Amino acid sequence: MRELETDWWFLSLPEDWQVDQDDDSIVITDPDEVGVITLTSLITDGERDIEAGLKDLMASLGVESSQVESTMLGDFDGYYQEFQDGDDWVREWYLGSEHCLLLVSYDCDPDNKMMDRELVDDILDTLSLKA
Template sequence: MVVPPEWWAEEEDDSILVGDLDDVGCIEISTLHKESGDFSAEELLAIAESELSQKVQWKSLTRGDFEGWTASFSEEGAAIREWYLAAGAMLLFVTYSCDLDNRGMDDAAVDEILDTLLLLSSD
């Protein structure tokens, strides 16, 4: 993943945080590796739907080397975008959140960042 100069990134516990220097919003990325087999689109959608308590409309998409599902919603004064993205046995759970007042401000930049996601082989 390529992080633009106007954004920062750091690893924290089991996740990666990426934020813009203006403190508008923050991306959080967590990973899950399946022990056997690959994630299917149906399996990803089932995981995504089971994680949210509210009903949202999931849309399929591709970001970099990963394919999956995304949805946008608001919760407790925050605008939230979520992605469940997989490449083979690797699942990325990605969340971007910001204040409702800033909804949409970083959408294009966040999409550009996620479009640079690459799956590196362990060879």
């Protein structure tokens, strides 16, 4: 495993997964190019109520609180949902910890939605805040 590090958090990735980064997001692709994990960090200026920040984030994305369930990944708490969106199967996490909110999604073909499920969960469970 290798470590992917940003200014605010880090996570562990299998060696054969590819990472690309643009101004807003980090895109991680599995070796077979079947699925893609996208992580978008939203940084707050000061101390903020994480729960309120998560509710605002979900509201801005049109996500109903009745559609999500509570979750915890590594150092982050938040909410999770999965659904079909056109030709894609989507798993989304809305996560927060201290000054960082994260929008995380995993997109793949619906026929492959179970292929990397456990590995994606294992990768995201390594999410840790930088000290």
